Amino acid sequence: MAEVGVPLIRLRALNAVTDSPLKQLDLDKLMEVLLERTRELLAVDTVTVLLVDRSGTQLVARATSGFEEEVFQGVRVPVGKGFAGAVAQRREPVQLQRVDESTVVNPLLWEHGLRALLGVPMIAEGELTGVVHVGSTTPRRFTGEEVEALQLVADRLAVGVYVDRTRSERAAAAMLQESLLPSRLPSTEGWELAARYVPGTDSGVSGDWYDVFELPGARIGVVIGDVAGNGLRAAVVMGRLRSALRAYAMDYPDPADVLGKLDRKASHFETGTMATVAYAVIDTATDHMRIAVAGHLPPLLATPGHETCFLPAHIGPPIGFDLGSTGRRSIDVEVPPGALMIFYTDGLVERRGEDLDDGLERLCRVISAVDPEAACAQAMATMVGDQPATDDIAVVAVRHGT
Known part of the structure; x- marks a missing residue:
């Protein structure tokens, strides 16, 4: 038996x-x-x-x-x-x-x-x-x-x-990320905005995000960021970083100070987290923008009568692990009437088997000083086309109206 x-x-x-x-x-x-x-x-x-x-x-x-x-x-x-x-x-x-x-x-x-x-x-x-x-x-x-x-x-x-x-x-993660993306972009006289967000087919939901908000003193804050990793944890960390950055933005006018505070917060409370962020403050009264970048790809600037170029921002270390403990730097950029700026995450320009510089050059060639909706359409049609994006893509276009 x-x-x-x-x-x-x-x-x-x-x-x-x-x-x-x-x-x-x-x-x-x-x-x-x-x-x-x-x-x-x-x-x-x-x-x-x-x-x-x-x-x-x-x-x-x-x-x-x-x-x-x-x-x-x-x-x-x-x-x-x-x-x-x-x-x-x-x-x-x-x-x-x-x-x-x-x-x-x-x-x-x-x-x-x-x-x-x-x-x-x-x-x-x-x-x-x-x-x-x-x-x-x-x-x-x-x-x-x-x-x-x-x-x-x-x-x-x-x-x-x-x-x-x-x-x-x-x-x-999908519900959280959707809830944290702006339901509408600010409507500021003389400034036009548009945005796109497309989740990647391989990564599911990740920590990409964009944010645009009005600040006191006729200013506009623009954020583009990417938390390392994917899934619910990345989305949760993204939500916490987004909220913290908004809070710091109310108290510190310089984007470098905001990213410094964000780095300190993330390094202490978000152990093991790393994120790239670009944060800009546009002064609509003076037509100037101040921007700080933490490990993120530089935004594009398209100005009528000039070649489209990448902003000469100082690329500091990413957020997290106290990598920016030595301080962060901002630069000032003039944004003349008709100028267009494109903020984006790496999912727009990175492709398997392709050099990143090639993707950046292709994006630079296709962007011109058109209205923001047309610019987003141009970027997505050229960089994505008829193939699904493997990584999340976030794009924000800001134009100073004439």
Whole structure:
């Protein structure tokens, strides 16, 4: 019977996790069904799923069969600590035949009389998503076949969690980014503005953003930026940098000071974050602009009767990691009537297999001192054409009307 039982438990586990109706279930229902099946399959008293939080340092009880208190109480276990933490850190199965305060972090496990535990990691696409553990109130040692069966369940749950998180994060990031882009551009007499934003097909949603806002004293602030990375985290960081820059812009008239404050904030509160930003303040009363650039590509200036050129801005280091601790610099630029400026992110000019300078030169050739909507259309038609952009593209065009 033992020889028959070995393939049977694996077969039952495979049937439990590959059942076609499972594909139609949302994550919560999938966990509920698989945990009940696992409890029956392995003849255990409890089955619990703990998921890794966004920091990657904590396991949080998400679903259980037999120990509902773990979820109700929001049990958290540090990665590397105790039983579940060891499973997460090692990324391999762990068994316990003694369950007490010396071996597990969660007191519920020994308070409920568990005598044996088996935990396995949940890994999908090389990413640790959590831990599944089962417990028994009677002493036992789980067989290799039982460990393998639980790992099959964990692998199926890991895929479900990964897909759910990816889908949810993309939707949340897209909504967040859309909410942070200006719903309308300022309407200032003598100045025309237009903008474009197109998400990349490869990166999903990333940290590209643009912003245009009115400032006291007949001034206009123009921002273009790009947070390194993509997905929800990049979008969240982008939102925080955008809000901080707006706040600093109200108190500091010099863009270099604003970027310096932003760098200090990001370096302290956004550990591991890097972003490129160009920030300009246009004084509509004097027709002058002051601009500071932190690691970003320089804006273009098209003036009637002159060749289109890149602004001779001082390109300082990107925002983050205290790279700009030695100070940042602004330059003054005259913006005569009829002049057009183009601010953009690198998605507009970078292409795989093509030198960046070639993309910049092509953009420079196509931009002329036309109205901003036409300039955006020119840029997108030439630089994007009929091929989807692989990276996010943000463009802002500003023209001093005649």
